[in-house]
Amino acid sequence: MQTKLAAAPEDGPMHLSIDRATAAAPVGEIKITAKDVAVFYGEKQALFDVSLDIPGNSVTAFIGPSGCGKSTFLRCINRMNDTITGCRVTGRIELDGGDINDKKIDPVLLRARVGMVFQKPNPFPKSIFENVAYGLRIHGLANKTEMGDIVEASLKRAGLWAEVADRLHQSGSGLSGGQQQRLVIARAIAVSPEVILMDEPCSALDPIATARIEELIDELRSQYCIVIVTHSMAQAARVSQKTAFFHMGKLVEAGRTDEMFTNPRDSRTQDYITGRFG
């Protein structure tokens, strides 16, 4: 943890401190492929022909100024845009080669494979145990005896077990912001997804809690494909292996984190990273 905090302060343009060990870590096979994905809210187009490969067993960061479409694209991956009235998605998104927008695919089952963590922690107003167990219950992934074990394992993995072991049956809403976010992550990993999507998971948290979550993300990447949307370039530099830069609904550039931040190819990327806008 000390290493991360020491790497955090921004030294200035083009000298973004990157945790070389994290940024250069190996990535797995391509997990998610997007081809010419466009999203319309009614008549207004929010995403223009985004094509991107996302590798597994690693962290991919989406960066860009506000309103550039990164959260919209993130929500395409688990088809949460389907729940927004008037939202239309075109193009092809593949998870392990299978088209997720295929008529035969049930979004409910897709979301068991692709979990999501939101910006503002949203635990259910139930007990901590029930929060983590809910996904297991509705997908029938555990019987009564296994339930307790899986809940414990998930909370341990999320780094929350030590703090809540003695109050599993108290309400989840009684936890602090950072604890709630870790609870939400435990809830997501309890159903053993393959992909975890995180939409600005730390923006509502203080720096200490943020550091803990980033550490957790680093631990989880060996097992899951993690996609994180962040408005903090420093965070992207700290946790991700691949970075994609969005601007005004278009994917401007995507590549390995260490290369993107030291040697961006597009001038817009360079401008953003050096702080000229956004």
Add this chain to the structure above:
Amino acid sequence: MTDAALTTPTRGAARTRQEGLEARLKVRRASEARFILYGRLAIVIALAFLVVLLGRIVAQGWTTFIDYEVTVPVYVDPARVDVADIGGANFDMLVAQSIMKKLAIQDDDLGENLGKVMELSSNDLGFQLLKQVKADHSLIGKTVTVTGPVKADAGLYFKGEIKRSTPPDARKLNDLQLDWLDRLKKTGAVSSGFNFDFLTKSDSTEPEQAGVLGAVVGSFMMLLVTAALAIPIGVMAAVYLEEFAPKNRWSDLIEVNINNLAAVPSIVYGLLGLAVFINWLGVPRSSPLVGGLVLALMAMPTVIIATRSSLKAVPPSIRDAALAIGASRTQAVFHHVLPLALPGVMTGAILSLAHALGETAPLLMIGMISFVPGVPESITQSATVLPVQVFIWENASERAFHERTAGAIIVLLAFMILMNLAAIILRRRFERRW
């Protein structure tokens, strides 16, 4: 630099500006004070109306809950009671004769005094005597003590409603009868107490024996039918409209129509009930079943509107969280959204039921105005409800019934208050913080 110096600049233009600000602040504060005054005045006026209304009702009706009873030792004259036909004997006359004996009243040849004495005690005493003698024939020839209410007008005299100061032609009891009543009271045969009979007996042609039990049971049965229909159907309809129905022109049309239904005059529902339920479907007239059906139609739009607004108040983050973990829409609604909306739903349901409890106009149309002397045993039997009972008694010619009207209103209000309290308690209990 002190605080005073910070807020009161002394230099030129800043000083003028400050003075302007202070002057305008005075105006703002004054208008604020006026507004607070108007608000308080409005509350005082509303409360005053409430106090006056309730005060009048309670003042008029509280005497209903006091009754006067007379205890008479009745000699069961074997000459008048035939063992073979006990029911044919005139027990009221026996009671009156015993009273005359007690007061040492002589009767004239025409038996007028006997008739006048019979106007003093209720025929309930005669009924009691009849039952006792039928059960035990050996009582014939003995003296049996019975206690029962005085007749309605006698009760009114004791409560001060019938006064000697009114000319005798204008009142129901003449001076002689009033004398006899006073003497009965002096002998200690008359006692007063809480009128439990009012709450345990049903309607009757005799005011002193009339109670609200039949109406209360009728109201209760009808509310059960209303609740059983309006709440499940209303809540399900609202859940569908809010969570599942596609938002297009049709759903807008439905929403407008539901809001309109809530504003339709209640008597229209009565006409509907008469035409459809009674005439076409043949549901028994004047039963809690048809009353419940009509009121369910009335209560449903209110339940739908209350449920929808409770569902709207649940933050979308809860729905998103449920969907993101892989819950289907139905699971997200029933496991998460509806439980959080429950306090609002329950409040809406109970309030709509409390509203239905007081409805009169539609029930008059479907025939619940008939005189129902007993307690209904099933939802298909003839019944009456509390507000209609109030209406019936108010229109009765006997003066004693008017006192009972106010008494019945007090019972009705007590029910309303109980239901509203229940709504508040249940809401508090089920409220969850998120």
